[in-house]
């Protein structure tokens with residue numbers, strides 16, 4: 001069984017008497033150590049998709065099996081545990097804690113793992129160094145540039161060493177040089193055995209991925225495995 | 234769990250510190266509530282422990298019997314009276330009595346003179362048994378003797394306050410003072426007892442009972458009071474019951490007539506004081522609990538605002554793995570710490586206030602904060618914090634992560 005299995009997933013929003021079909025019947029399977037890009041026009045349902053994959057949102061209908069577990073059957077605390085242990089989430093809008101420093105933000109997921117303060121600091125520093133922010137640890141989010149915030153968000157997702165990394169436009173605010181660095185980091189993570197799922201609208205990013213899924217109006221429009229990437233299963 | 238507690242306290246403290254002014258205003262209700270509780274309790278407890286101490290030296294197993302004229306009878310010119318015969322009767326038939334003495338108060342002639350110095354004092358005629366009954370002992374000289382009484386000697390034992398008022402020498406033995414136009418030789422001085430509620434217990438002059446009777450002249454009209462001490466095994470309640478029956482019979486009182494005397498125990502007197510003090514404590518305590526309650530509602534209000542304000546933060550924390558109890562604990566501990574801090578500040582202010590009050594009123598006993606009131610104040614403010622923190626904390630913990638993240 002694949003790491004991630006979606007069958008018949010829909011997500012409807014009722015806006016008055018109009019129904020917005022953000023996701024409209026998705027069947028998809030993602031293998032362990034896959035490297036997948038979701039592309040598609042704005043409003044096609046990419047972020048909605050990622051929220052459901054990240055166990056943040058629940059589908060209106062359909063089944064989601066993660067590691068052969070039916071996610072629908074899990075309660076709020078069990079979902080929190082999965083988000084903490086299995087998943088690293090990089091949000092489109094960063095979602096940093098405004099009153100915590102860069103270091104504090106990166107340490108926060110470790111608090112919920114019960115890791116002690118000094119060990120937390122050590123791990124967070126390592127993650128910040130990995131994204132090239134080792135010299136901005138004491139800055140609050142509003143004292144950081146957009147790109148720096150994005151890198152804090154990436155460091156926070158990496159620090160728990162999650163098996164699945166979900167990234168929503170992870171390079172949207174970065175210059176081309178940093179973008180290349182981050183993508184190299186992602187490639188590294190992929191070769192280390194992590195499963196990466198990236199939402200992007202940039203072709204160069206998508207080209208890094210082994211598999212590209214194009215979405216349109218809440219449906220999978222095109223699902224292709226590129227030739228350049230190695231097949232690992 | 235312990236780890237979660239520490240982490241929650243850490244972030245709660247950061248949050249309280251980040252909103253310094255707001256935190257302070259939030260806890261103001263608790264601060265004021267606790268400060269008033271502690272101020273009131275410290276003053277009244279100081280008072281009651283002082284009264285307790287004083288009454289203990291007074292002799293707790295003694296009884297005083299006085300005549301008592303109801304107001305209606307006073308209007309008719311009737312005066313109830315305790316006579317020497319009553320005392321003889323009690324001495325003969327009363328049970329459980331260790332020693333007994335009559336006390337005859339000088340009514341008109343309570344003036345006492347020494348040289349050119351004049352003072353007013355409580356002048357009483359009594360016997361050597363007074364010493365044991367009222368736990369009044371001699372510091373210099375000797376007490377009244379049986380022979381003083383038998384021969385109606387003109388001798389007096391005085392209290393420290395009298396000596397001061399009359400400018401008598403430090404050792405006033407063998408000095409003469411004038412009472413009711415007669416000269417009395419001072420033979421002894423009482424050990425000082427201090428004050429009860431601003432009243433000196435050392436402002437008294439004791440003379441032999443028979444001397445006082447002859448001084449007062451009209452013996453048939455004499456109205457004495459009787460003081461007696463009880464044996465170890467006697468019960469004050471039983472004895473006073475028996476004496477009541479005895480005196481009612483002697484005074485030929487019909488069953489529908491009220492007693493024309495009162496029997497008072499020192500303990501009763503102390504209990505009366507204690508009751509008054511406890512009443513004051515309870516009433517003010519009640520008012521203060523209401524203010525603590527209002528303080529608690531203030532905390533709940535601010536915590537609810539805080540939860541709403543931090544909805545996105547809560548969403549973020551949940552998205553990166555916070556479970557319900559993490560969020561619940563954080564807000565609960567924040568409320569608890571807020572009110573405990575308020576309680577501590579209130580404790581300090583209340584103690585200062587209590588000390589200030591008792592220091593600014595002369596001869597007022599020093600403030601005294603019993604440990605239970607500290608525990609009670611902190612316990613109650615902690616309880617208020619938890620009670621009113623639960624609702625906001627539960628609201629935060631139950632937020633759906635995706636809804637919270639979308640909150641603007």
Ligand SMILES: Nc1ncnc2c1ncn2[C@@H]1O[C@H](COP(=O)(O)OP(=O)(O)OP(=O)(O)O)[C@@H](O)[C@H]1O
Pocket residue numbers: 013015020021022040041042043044045046047048049092639
């Ligand atoms: N909470 C919501 N309530 C109502 N409609 C929603 C909600 N969230 C998303 N939608 C709708 O669902 C559709 C898909 O949204 P989604 O955020 O998944 O798009 P996206 O592919 O991530 O777009 P973008 O590239 O601009 O980020 C959109 O039409 C959006 O309006």
Ligand SMILES: [Mg+2]
Pocket residue numbers: 046047048092168
């Ligand atoms: Mg999006």
